[in-house]
Amino acid sequence: MVTLKRTLLIFALGLLSQMISSCKNKLKNEEQAVNKTMVKKHNPVVYFEIPVDDMDRAITFYKAVFDFDFSKTIIDHNEMALFPFSDEHSGISGALAKGEIYKPTKNGVVIYFNTENIDAVLKRVLANGGQILYPKTSNGELGFVAELEDSEGNRIALHEAVK
Known part of the structure; x- marks a missing residue:
């Protein structure tokens, strides 16, 4: 009788272990499915503002x-000068932004501007x-990069592709 109870207990524990494992796998698969639906079909950055x-x-x-060339506007009581944007070109656009919440800095996010000639841009800077x-520094097969401080004290980066 003890052996039968022991055998049934071992069987039940084995069955329970399989059920737990099956539930864990099902949850893992559901989590992976949710994560796949969260993958975006667009690049994550769509707009920027330079204080x-x-x-x-x-x-x-x-x-x-x-x-x-810039288009001036007011957005949420803040003065904006919109950078050019065209749906036909890749990349994003943004604005120069002036308002109480906008503070120029070299210590924040770095925006990279594409250029055909970093040397010429740095001379104009x-x-x-x-x-x-x-x-101007080589970034290997990715091209060249450089960083500048604009008229407002922001750190802005440049990228030149390999030709």
């Missing part, structure tokens, strides 16, 4: 250095009151 203290000075700087923070 400025003096909007006219910042527009003058970015126009002189990159030849950008210096000619327009900016500074070079990190000189």
Whole structure:
């Protein structure tokens, strides 16, 4: 009788162990399915804002250095100068942003601007009151990078693809 009870107990424990393992696998599969549906079909960054203290000075700087045209607007009581954007081109766009919550800094997020010629851009940076923070440096087969300080004190990076 003790042997039969022991055998049944071992059988029940084995069955319970299989059930727990099956539940764990089912939960794992459901979690993986949820994670797959969370994978986005777009790049994660869609827009940026560069803080400025003096909007006219910042527009003058970015126009002189990159030849950008801006559209001025007010969004949530903040002054914005929108960078150019075209659906036909890859990448994202953003704005120069002036308002109480916007504080220029070299210690925050770094935005990379694409350029055909880092050397030419860095010359224009210096000619327009900016500074070079990190000189043109090879990034191997990815191209070249550099960093500058804009007219407002922000750290901005440059990328030049290998030609």
